[in-house]
Structures are given as C-alpha cells and as structure tokens.
Amino acid sequence: DAGVIQSPRHEVTEMGQEVTLRCKPISGHNSLFWYRQTMMRGLELLIYFNNNVPIDDSGMPEDRFSAKMPNASFSTLKIQPSEPRDSAVYFCASRRQGAANEKLFFGSGTQLSVL
C-alpha cells in the first residue's frame, strides 16, 4: 500500500493567494483527518470526515479555511485568502473506523509558507 499521499510537499505563496492542499487516504479507510502542526500549538485537529461526510469542523480556525471530500479517495483543504499566520505543516491522516485495530496513519505533510 502506498500509504496516505499528500501534495504538494512544500508550498510557498504570498499573502492573499488561494492555497489548495490535497490528500489521498489509504484505500479502504473510511475516516480522514486534517491536522495542522506548529511549534506554538502542536498538533491541532482541523476537521475530520467519516464516509466522506464532515463530522466535526470545530477546529477550522476561520471561514478562510474549507475542506471537502468528494469521494472516498480524495480530499482537499483550501485556504482563501491565505495569511502569514497560516504557515505550518498540514497533515492528512486516515484510519478504518470501526476496525478492531484502528491505527491512524499520517501522510508526509505539506509545509506551507505564506509570505
């Protein structure tokens, strides 16, 4: 299995620009999570989906952030407009909800720098 695949690995953009991060979960996993990691706040859960349906988006910091999961194999996290304080590493993770061994697997992350 290829694991959770995220793209791009690095993104450098200017303040005000739209940023789209992409994630392909592990095949057969039905729960998908978006996390953000910074030195100050550690790992924060932004939003998660079960069976492509958003369950809890209370971690999304502002209306500038939005996430979609149009099908079981693809999700996007969009920031529009981006701001310098959005600079962080964004991780996508997936797991098989309801399985006896519900291990969570992370992608390699997207390092976002907003100038």
Place this chain on the structure above:
Amino acid sequence: GIQVEQSPPDLILQEGANSTLRCNFSDSVNNLQWFHQNPWGQLINLFYIPSGTKQNGRLSATTVATERYSLLYISSSQTTDSGVYFCAVVRGNTPLVFGKGTRLSVIA
C-alpha cells in the same frame, strides 16, 4: 474534553541508554496510540495499545487503562530514535487527542 499529558517534555540520552516515556490521560479511553515524529517531520505509528503490553524490537509499550497511563520503553537507544514521541487517545467515537510530545535527542 480529555487531557493528555506527556513526560518528560525533553530528554537527552547517550547512545545505548534505556529510557521510559510516560503518558497520563484524564479519562477512560478505548484507543491509545504512540507515534514517532522523526527529524524530517514524518509521523510514524508505533503502537496501537489501549491496554496491555506490546513489543516491537527495541521498543515496547504498556498501557494500564484502569490507572490511566501508558509507558513507552526504548532500550539500547540509537541516534535514529531521535525525534518527538506523541501519545494520542480516543474516548468513545471521537478523533485522537494528542499530547504535546516528548522530544528525545540521542547523542553518539
């Protein structure tokens, strides 16, 4: 919500030494996992261990669910063990809640 506390926050070891990392949680959980974030930022799942003891090579973990703690043991540490170790728990059907991690530096 559930609180997860990890200790120590930082640890420096000489190569070959053993160490114990601790994770305390504030309520009963049905899922506990240990992760290692290597110096390149990758998060690797080490153990799924809601209770009992598991071993994987030089690493082992024990969770005492009734006393709300878990321990991660690293024996004969190597420089490649450096990074941040996270404990994460689930209560009910909620997502994993992460602790702040233990930053381990193993020096040759």
